[in-house]
């Protein structure tokens with residue numbers, strides 16, 4: 572293949588990306604081929620197998636240091652792996668890399684005991700977690716919380732209702748963010764707690780069926796009583812959840828951007844292949860300029876978005892984690908991926924619309940990308956602020 576502009580930024584990590592792609596081809600593609608064509612999500616035991624196997628090979632949570640069970644690879648390499656997973660089109664590849672159910676940057680700010688007990692099993696893929704931040708009246712405005720954590724002596728009592736929590740049914744741990752009351756009635760910001768899912772008083776409520784088969788859950792906290800060891804970061808973590816969350820957002824958003832770029836590239840590739848083969852009016856449809864328009868516009872958007880994402884990832888490795896950079900990349904990549912999948916489906920006509928076709932699933936799956944990790948509008952608010960407009 573000819574060198575693309577983004578290959579300039581990929582070259583330094585070619586070896587690990589090649590190794591990951593080989594793992595997908597040799598181990599994951601054959602496993603994925605056994606899944607029923609219309610199954611949106613792989614079964615939990617298969618996901619767990621893929622996660623652990625990938626961790627053993629140094630891919631899953633690869634940027635975590637070796638002493639925590641990771642492989643210590645640069646963040647840019649991790650971003651490239653997420654891109655490769657999306658680009659592969661393999662239904663199991665995304666589960667080979669740590670996502671929103673994997674090791675949380677919040678726990679990196681945990682006490683040494685929390686890191687050993689909770690973070691290390693997550694990095695090794697032995698455990699998954701969920702994050703309970705969103706509430707029925709606190710979505711984009713995430714810290715307008717009504718879930719409370721009240722301190723009495725050494726212990727805390729948590730009460731409230733969280734919503735749209737991913738992975739709550741499979742997680743071993745919940746990271747719960749609550750408005751803090753130090754017992755004197757004065758608010759003390761938001762605090763993040765780590766709770767085992769079998770903690771008395773913590774239970775799953777309603778289940779919401781997502782449009783791509785991934786369920787979300789309500790999480791109910793009814794007089795959940797925990798000790799000081801449940802506060803992430805210990806005494807220093809009290810009231811610090813907002814700052815901790817903001818610190819961790821950039822990386823999460825760049826990972827989503829990379830996944831989106833990969834999905835868009837996959838949609839483009841199968842769109843081009845189809846346009847070369849499919850005949851209409853006696854010629855391949857790729858001969859028609861209206862069809863070329865769909866594919867060339869996607870190519871331009873994907874390449875630009877990939878460059879932006881990789882440049883931001885490099886800045887992170889160089890020590891600059893500007894939230895507005897990650898917001899720009901996530902906004903650009905997620906919006907571009909939604910358009911890329913839509914256009915490729917259009918190029919496929921009815922073939923792409925039929926249940927069981929990869930584009931039919933991707934059309935439903937990619938739609939969440941402009942909502943999760945902050946909506947597109949919220950990314951624009953962040954960029955506008957950085958431009959001095961608010």
Ligand SMILES: Cc1cc2nc3c(=O)[nH]c(=O)nc-3n(C[C@H](O)[C@H](O)[C@H](O)COP(=O)(O)OP(=O)(O)OC[C@H]3O[C@@H](n4cnc5c(N)ncnc54)[C@H](O)[C@@H]3O)c2cc1C
Nearest residue numbers: 702703704705710711712735736737939942943946948949
């Ligand atoms: C697939 C999926 C997985 C999720 N997983 C989790 C999870 O694991 N844990 C968790 O806690 N939450 C999770 N969420 C919830 C997610 O974080 C929220 O949906 C998201 O933050 C948006 O909140 P909302 O849905 O309440 O929308 P709202 O905040 O009500 O927003 C509605 C609309 O108003 C716009 N809007 C809001 N404020 C502004 C503003 N200031 N300027 C301009 N426009 C604005 C939004 O962009 C959006 O278009 C998940 C959601 C999805 C779809």
